[in-house]
Amino acid sequence: MKVDREWSDGLPIYRQLRDRVVAMMLDGILKEGDPLPSVRNVAAEYRVNPLTVMKAYESLVDEGLVEARRGLGMFINAGARARLLEGEKQRFLEEEWPKIRETIERLGLTPDDLLRARRGKKP
Amino acid sequence: MKVDREWSDGLPIYRQLRDRVVAMMLDGILKEGDPLPSVRNVAAEYRVNPLTVMKAYESLVDEGLVEARRGLGMFINAGARARLLEGEKQRFLEEEWPKIRETIERLGLTPDDLLRARRGKKP
DNA sequence: TGTAGTGTTATATACGACTATAACACCACG
DNA sequence: CGTGGTGTTATAGTCGTATATAACACTACA
Structure with a gap:
């Protein structure tokens, strides 16, 4: 699957990643209780630095939308949508x-x- | 006149300056043949570095919308609007x-x- | 001629976003 | 227990944006 030529705008990548996850949550592609795609996977898929993905996910944690369980993954909280x-x-x-x-x-x-x-x- | 607390977005200042001039041109506040506010004035007014203003104006020159006359100022080209x-x-x-x-x-x-x-x- | 206004360029510094690389900490499962 | 998945942290370097400071080049006008 080709996923090149993203990040064309003038917005930071971590912001765009965050927005993309949010969009998937709103569209019902990611439901409450579901795990987010792993930091490493996203980094590899989109050819982006793991820390950049972390930064995007961190903002979601700060918003109280997802919860991080060390060693397991990041999961969407109830009531997030x-x-x-x-x-x-x-x-x-x-x-x-x-x-x-x-x-x-x-x-x-x-x-x-x-x-x-x-x-x-x-x- | 207070002009503080601009640049709140995540867009580069020179981009926002460029957009502001464009808006003034579209709104008819700046007409064809008119000179743009001088680099130094804008820099002082908005408390911004002259080079940042230059960068904004340069992009307008690159788009062919304004023309720079050394020692005189930058003027809006005919047909720009x-x-x-x-x-x-x-x-x-x-x-x-x-x-x-x-x-x-x-x-x-x-x-x-x-x-x-x-x-x-x-x- | 000189002065004050214009655009233009040069040097150096700071900071944030992003990257590369590597290691650490935790958990499920065979 | 180890192995392979997860999140997490550390160090260091690149690049774009913006800064401070200073000088240069040109033009109108008194």
């Missing part, structure tokens, strides 16, 4: 969305532009 | 918006949530 959903919702609406809305207005983009933006390119 | 608008539109729709849309769906946010997000907080 609900808490995460609420927190991310609020953060998105209060911090990201206002900027996005401003950009949209500045560029003069119509709802129509935004809706037809996924599939076919500009006709 | 139109070209900028088109470029930013495309970049936003192709690179940013898909991710944003994904996040919105993942969080289960409704159009209603997004519309009422500016003024009054959650009722």
Whole structure:
């Protein structure tokens, strides 16, 4: 499986890794009680330093979303999804969305532009 | 005028400076033919290193949006706004918006949530 | 001519993110 | 018990961002 050409943005890798795990939790790919992919595995898969993965996982521990059991792995806490959903919702609406809305207005983009933006390119 | 506490995000300052100038161009605050605020002034105003401002302005020169006249200043090129608008539109729709849309769906946010997000907080 | 404004370049320093390499600590299981 | 999986920590080096300080090059204008 090819997993190259990630990390294209200007965001730190550990931040992107954290976000990716969060996305998997929200999408139900990782359920509560499940173990996270091991630090070493992720590091190898994505050709990234183990410490970088650790840093990403640490932030999840700090948020109280996962728990580390030495010698076993990192496991998703009960209630993680609900808490995460609420927190991310609020953060998105209060911090990201206002900027996005401003950009949209500045560029003069119509709802129509935004809706037809996924599939076919500009006709 | 207080201008403290900027640069709160995780984006490099020179990137944020560049984006701020671009926003002013799109909003019509800076018109074509106008000079950009001088490197030294911006550096002093925002309490930032002149080289950091230079780096931001350099990227605008590289994009062909402004032109540097030694001893005079940096001036906005003719046609800059139109070209900028088109470029930013495309970049936003192709690179940013898909991710944003994904996040919105993942969080289960409704159009209603997004519309009422500016003024009054959650009722 | 000189002065004050502009962009431009040079040197050195600091810090954070990321990497490479290695070792340590713990647990399940045969 | 050992082996192989897990998380964890340590040391050291690279690179990009940003800093401080200083000097250089050019232009308008009095």
